[in-house]
């Protein structure tokens with residue numbers, strides 16, 4: 321290739337990067353950014369579906385990206401300036417929907433990736449939402465409650481131009497919780513009047529849905545049980561290893577144990593605890609609340625997060641952050657079933673290794689869709705000014721999770737593809753079809 325052409329290609333790449341587009345798939349690597357990794361799976365699906373170029377162009381990039389400066393007055397009077405983002409990826413199937421993450425790594429690329437995954441997840445689980453995500457680059461563990469409240473109110477005011485009950489509805493994600501949503505709802509309501517449907521994942525006392533807090537973990541276990549049944553892995557007595565012991569990880573552990581599985585290891589950001597005979601999940605939870613972590617729990621052996629992923633088990637559930645299973649450790653994973661409770665825990669390159677090794681992977685867009693499903697129920701209850709009881713919420717959640725899991729499994733069998741490919745194909749087809757019906761291009 322001549323030097324001029326190379327320069328031209330490089331310029332095109334830079335222009336595409338600046339606009340949040342990715343190039344068609346290159347060889348998968350661990351060094352792909354979160355957005356490159358998320359869109360790698362999309363491009364592969366577009367290839368299988370023979371999607372026309374104009375649809376690929378529309379669906380590979382975000383519709384709208386808002387970046388804001390969030391000045392934060394600290395309790396000691398000093399000032400910190402954080403970056404905040406709200407990215408709306410695609411709204412063909414309904415209002416944008418997706419969580420707000422408070423984490424040091426929540427930059428534009430990461431938020432873009434998560435927004436795109438929300439588009440595919442919402443389509444796959446079949447709720448009438450498009451995909452969005454928000455983030456503020458900060459370390460919430462270093463902020464006091466009053467600092468978090470000021471940050472949340474300021475960020476909400478700044479993104480208030482692009483959110484709305486029928487436009488874009490935030491929810492909690494890593495580093496945020498029901499309290500954060502209560503502040504967001506209040507901040508938005510000060511300008512627009514009482515608007516409970518502006519966020520989901522609120523406290524039940526403020527119009528939140530019963531069952532929302534545990535919904536993601538519950539959905540993870542519902543989906544795991546369905547797939548395990550199909551793969552002839554008895555769930556009762558199955559050894560389960562979970563990375564992350566926050567909202568999703570804790571509930572997945574508690575509900576797996578309740579359903580008769582043996583939760584052998586759990587971890588948080590500091591490290592994990594392992595007991596081959598099974599852990600008492602509630603006791604570990606109480607210990608982590610009082611001691612600030614799980615690793616010092618006395619009835620087990622301390623294990624690092626890296627070693628935890630290599631523990632031999634029936635079911636491995638990464639429920640913390642992205643990119644933890646990579647080419648350096650995918651060969652060491654010793655599980656019969658890997659269930660992605662976190663968003664993007666497996667790099668595309670590691671995914672290929674697991675595929676070659678015959679390890680079934682339940683993709684994030686299916687496994688962790690329970691949270692947004694109950695968020696949808698919460699939004700429905702808010703707009704109808706009517707509340708459901710927890711049994712109804714869990715029944716409706718089970719219907720959605722079972723139907724989507726069944727569809728993904730059948731599609732993967734029909735097309736002889738991995739579960740992730742089947743999930744993306746169903747989702748991309750639905751979004752492209754809705755976009756076409758609406759006349760997007």
Ligand code: NAD
Nearest residue numbers: 494495536564565566567568588589639640662663688691
């Ligand atoms: P959380 O903040 O409640 O918990 C995160 C957990 O991961 C904590 O135990 C934390 O200590 C641990 N952790 C953080 N960094 C880690 C690291 N480097 N190594 C190991 N552990 C680490 O967050 P959450 O709401 O439970 O979300 C977890 C994952 O699930 C995220 O990927 C999130 O995007 C995804 N998710 C969450 C929801 C939801 O409803 N909360 C819905 C869908 C997907």
